[in-house]
Amino acid sequence: MLVVxxxxxxxxxxxxxxxxxxxxxxxxxxxxxxxxxxxGGWGLALTLVGAFASTAVLTRYRRSEKIQPEHRRGRSxxxxxxxxxxxxxxxxxxALFDLSWALPAAVGAIAATTADTWATExxxxxxxxxxxxxxxAIVPRGRSGGxxxxxTVSGVGGALFAAVLGRFAVPGPGALxxxxxxxxxxxxxxxxxxxxxxxxARYRCPAxxxxxxxxxxxxxxxxxxxxxxxxxxxxTVNVLGTLTGAMVAMVTSIPR
Numbered sequence: 001m002l003v004v005x006x007x008x009x010x011x012x013x014x015x016x017x018x019x020x021x022x023x024x025x026x027x028x029x030x031x032x033x034x035x036x037x038x039x040g041g042w043g044l045a046l047t048l049v050g051a052f053a054s055t056a057v058l059t060r061y062r063r064s065e066k067i068q069p070e071h072r073r074g075r076s077x078x079x080x081x082x083x084x085x086x087x088x089x090x091x092x093x094x095a096l097f098d099l100s101w102a103l104p105a106a107v108g109a110i111a112a113t114t115a116d117t118w119a120t121e122x123x124x125x126x127x128x129x130x131x132x133x134x135x136x137a138i139v140p141r142g143r144s145g146g147x148x149x150x151x152t153v154s155g156v157g158g159a160l161f162a163a164v165l166g167r168f169a170v171p172g173p174g175a176l177x178x179x180x181x182x183x184x185x186x187x188x189x190x191x192x193x194x195x196x197x198x199x200x201a202r203y204r205c206p207a208x209x210x211x212x213x214x215x216x217x218x219x220x221x222x223x224x225x226x227x228x229x230x231x232x233x234x235x236t237v238n239v240l241g242t243l244t245g246a247m248v249a250m251v252t253s254i255p256r
Contacts, residue, residue, distance in 0.1 A: 040087075048087065082236070083238050103169050105249045108248060134197045145198070146197075
């Protein structure tokens with residue numbers, strides 16, 4: 001357990017050093033990691049660290065060509081918590097109430113956030129323009145709900161990668177130990193895209209016409225809400241995605 005703790009701290013500090021996290025994001029990552037380790041054990045913590053390491057590599061890959069704010073300043077505390085609060089909470093609940101499905105559900109949540117990050121980081125580099133998952137319309141790169149074939153395939157790969165790591169936490173019989181959390185990860189990826197395309201807040205700047213997911217425009221003006229619900233931020237969508245991953249893995253892992 002001490003080895004996993006040391007790996008987690010080293011990974012977090014390294015990520016902060018290369019600006020994958022803000023200072024608040026690094027602190028949030030340490031808190032999430034500590035909760036997962038203490039409540040879920042070394043296997044779940046190793047799954048979390050391994051999945052994060054893979055997303056860190058993809059985030060750094062051709063970073064200069066990517067457009068999201070986190071590629072310049074690092075992921076904030078709210079972004080880290082949006083992706084980590086569900087697996088941490090499920091692990092804590094499992095430890096407190098001895099829930100047999102808690103570890104598979106936590107791995108499913110990690111698989112969902114891994115799938116989403118792989119799909120985003122690789123999809124941003126696709127030569128093909130993204131299309132809105134609900135209508136097929138071509139949308140700008142980085143638009144929530146916009147998908148590419150490359151990004152989707154990468155997302156499925158991310159779910160499977162996290163599920164394979166999850167065998168450290170949930171050995172499971174045969175392929176079932178991989179397929180259950182992987183199914184959760186893929187379901188979370190789907191929900192993230194659909195909700196992002198339909199309900200997530202979208203803003204347009206009255207001054208320059210630029211659209212985005214936050215009110216502040218790069219030109220200095222304040223954007224106006226043109227779609228979705230104001231409270232449905234990207235962080236909220238990420239929480240829903242990881243929650244979906246946890247629930248699917250939980251339901252499919254409960255003995256019948």
